[in-house]
Amino acid sequence: MGMALDRGGIRGMARGALIGLAVALALPIGGAMPVPAQTAVRVGAILVEGNRRIPAETIRLYSGLQPGQTATPEQLNLAARNIFATGLFRDVRVEPRGGQVVITVAENPSINRISFEGNDVLDDDALAAVITSKPRHIFTRGSAEQDAQLIIEAYRRSGRYGAEVRPVVIEQPDNRVDLVFEIVEGDVTEVQGITFVGNEKFSDRRLRRAIQTSEANLLSFLFSSDNYDPDRLELDKQLLRRFYLEQAMSISSSVPPPPSxxxxxxxxxxxxxxxxxxxxxxxxxxxxxxxxxxxxxxxxR
Known part of the structure; x- marks a missing residue:
């Protein structure tokens, strides 16, 4: 089953997420600063600096280091990577200092408020239910970009394949940010024609009556069945299989049994x-x- 799409077809995904929160990091492994090459050090105590919301004991637990152990540079680098992998920090440093190991962190900001701009077809409540970011949650650039893609998928399901979404971050005091999703909804992608290939017994017109997707017409503004929807297309495939199965059963039941x-x-x-x-x-x-x-x-006889 083929479908012809109008208005330029699918214009692609969002042009990319531009994040307003600028953090300059020239780090080989995410935000975990590598420890300079040196001999192993004995961990006398583990100090934590730079944390505001996350308890020091929690950070020590993430590091995997224990007081009294002898740690190699590789183990110190692994501790920094372990802490950074939690997604709670944008910068992590682990370094020996006078018989102690000092863990210096810069926490990711928390989300103060989430808003949407430019949306009309899908309201704020519908979009808020789609994304994973929530107020008072930790903000990461990766989660904001993922949410932008989730919003694009929601618009695709409503037939708007030209939708574009750009997350913008506005810094606020106390290590907080406002997250704004700027949206260009685009036009509806309509189905102009539906054709079938390989059907011999049933005409295209008969098969169109068996599926839910319809072709655009003068009354399209009253219905949404002519909007291109990949989920509905999958349903149409199942409906066609069911249609042919029912027809095969009907033909089989109409054949008289062999004479007894x-x-x-x-x-x-x-x-x-x-x-x-x-x-x-x-x-x-x-x-x-x-x-x-x-x-x-x-x-x-």
Missing amino acids: FPPTARASTSPSPSRRASSTAMAPRTWSARRWGLIPRSSG
Whole structure:
């Protein structure tokens, strides 16, 4: 089943997410600063600096380091990566200092408020239910970009394949940010024509009646069944399979069963030993006629 899309077809995904929160990091591994090459150090105590919301003990637990152990540079680098992998920090440093190990962190900001601009077809409540970011949650650039893609998918399901979404971050005091999604909804992508390939028994017109997607017409503004929807397209495939299955069952039930014969007509009868001699002297057809009560042939008497 093929569908022709109008208005330029699918214009692609969003042009990319531009994040207003600028964090300059020249770090080889995310935001975890590598420890300079050196000999192993004994961990006398573990100090945590730079944390505001997240308890120091929690950060120590993330690091995997224990007081009293001897840590190699590789283990210190692994501790920094472990902390950064939690997604709670935008910068992490782990370094020995005078017999101690100091963990310096810069926390990711928390989300103060989320708003949407430019949306009309989908209201704020519908979009808020789609995204994963929530007020008072930790903000990350990756989650904002993922939410932008989720909004684009929501518009695609409503037939707007030209939708564009750009997340913008506005810094606020106390390490907080406002997250704004700027939206260009675009036009509806309508289905101008539906064709079927390989159908011989049923016409295109008959198959169109079996599916939910319809072609655009003068009354399209009243319905949404002519909007291109990939989920509805999958449903149409199932409906076509069901249609052909039902037609095959109908044809099968309309074929009359093969004729049935009385069991006696197919019986193979062996004469008893006492009659075997006389029966062999008779024509088989004459014996069979008498056996089933039919009119016997003349025996010459």
